[in-house]
Amino acid sequence: MVKKNVAAGRLNFTASTAEGVEKSDVIFIAVPTPPLEDGSVDLSFIERVARDIANAMTSYKVVVDKSTVPVKTGEKVAETIKRYCKAECDFDVISNPEFLREGFAVEDLMKPDRFVVGTTSDKPEAAMREIYEPFNAPIIFTDINSAELIKHAANSFLAMKISYINAVAAICEASGANVEEVARGIGMDERIGSRFLNASLGFGGSCFPKDLSAFIRISDDLGYDFGLLKEVQKINAKQMDRFLKKITDTLWILKDKTIGVLGLAFKQNTDDVRMSPAIEVCQRLLKEGASLRVHDPKAMEKARELLPAGRVTYVDDMDSVAEGCDALVVATEWPEFKELDLAKAGMP
Incomplete structure (x- = not known):
């Protein structure tokens, strides 16, 4: 072009x-x-x-x-x-x-x-x-003011959908319900739509967190306490804690454990690792003393700036990530990860 x-x-x-x-x-x-x-x-x-x-x-x-x-x-x-x-x-x-x-x-x-x-x-x-x-x-x-506000309002609404389905996911886990089925039932309502209803680690990247924080600050400056959006932020932070708790509940002590991580970009189809939930997962696992084997189709070069080599091994082949690992984490929804052969990868 x-x-x-x-x-x-x-x-x-x-x-x-x-x-x-x-x-x-x-x-x-x-x-x-x-x-x-x-x-x-x-x-x-x-x-x-x-x-x-x-x-x-x-x-x-x-x-x-x-x-x-x-x-x-x-x-x-x-x-x-x-x-x-x-x-x-x-x-x-x-x-x-x-x-x-x-x-x-x-x-x-x-x-x-x-x-x-x-x-x-x-x-x-x-x-x-x-x-x-x-x-x-x-x-x-x-008018100009409305146009400027539309962007912040739109991105904050999408962030709200992500936090909403992640909160629903917590209820599903506690009750034995399937969040994917619940999301499918919700998303078929034309008033809601199915996009941004995938339970995940939470939203990240250079837009949603920044625009949500900015919209809250704009609202505060204009004299309105936008409590709904502040709760969206809290849910997003809690989702990371919930995910890491799953790992510690499974492995107990993380020190000297080796964990495979698939995905480093903040979402699929990009090499952007800015405010990536996957990077935060890695950083917090490293802080607990774990060693990591990581793979991402596009983001490994940029991730090296945030996750220096040492206890992090960068693996070019996704099927080899799990070798010698105590657990395998899928942190970014790259479509090819769905094709991973767990038996070939050495996972039970």
């Missing part, structure tokens, strides 16, 4: 902000907003790029914020551009949050559920309509 569009002259790259701004009618801001310890996010990258755009502007531009930002950030971006722009030219700042899944970014871009655009002006609305109409997906035009 990249080669095709570069060859056709539709895609160009530059390291110069000034050149990019000069040759563009619509400018997308897509920079990180890393989490801070208090639950808020670091907006310094947003502020810096807004200043860079302002310094390079000489004519009307539509500035589109695609980064996940707290509500009212658009106002700050507009104020920053106005403050630092040396030329007398108009501009519009709009919000257009992204909803791409890691591992499926191209697919989600080409076949989106919807586009959300926050603007109150006709000119940028026309520009965004022209950009997105070829995708044949619904385009929701709303």
Whole structure:
């Protein structure tokens, strides 16, 4: 896709902000907003790029914020551009949050559920309509504050579904019910849907934990105690404790035990290990004195930065992970793990 569009002259790259701004009618801001310890996010990258755009502007531009930002950030971006722009030219700042899944970014871009655009002006609305109409997906035009809030509300709701089914899983285990059957029965209700109803180690990655914490902080700052979302966080933390208790209940003392771990990425189809529940499992097992044999189809290189060699052995073949292990843990839902031959792997 990249080669095709570069060859056709539709895609160009530059390291110069000034050149990019000069040759563009619509400018997308897509920079990180890393989490801070208090639950808020670091907006310094947003502020810096807004200043860079302002310094390079000489004519009307539509500035589109695609980064996940707290509500009212658009106002700050507009104020920053106005403050630092040396030329007398108009501009519009709009919000257009992204909803791409890691591992499926191209697919989600080409076949989106919807586009959300926050603007109150006709000119940028026309520009965004022209950009997105070829995708044949619904385009929701709303105000900037609502668009910014939609992203946090959406991700927090999905995190809530994950914590909900994990809480249900605890009840199922205590009662002898099958959580997969319960989830199937719940998910067939059209009002609920089946996605994000898989009991698991909990949610992780660079989006859900950060966006949930940010939404709670936004709510606190606006004077609302969002107790429901705080409970979602607690359930997610408890799920990890419950999982590790299963291991200690089985092996009792973990010191000098060897445990195989399948999966290191925070989910399948990515090499991203940021805030990965699988990595946390490994770190906590190591803290208890266990040694690990680990495998992941894509994430082993990045995992080495968080789990240095020593008591961690990285195994290229998933069928060999269990060799000499006292237990085998499936920590990430890679589909190939379902094909594991336990007898071949040396497990009873």
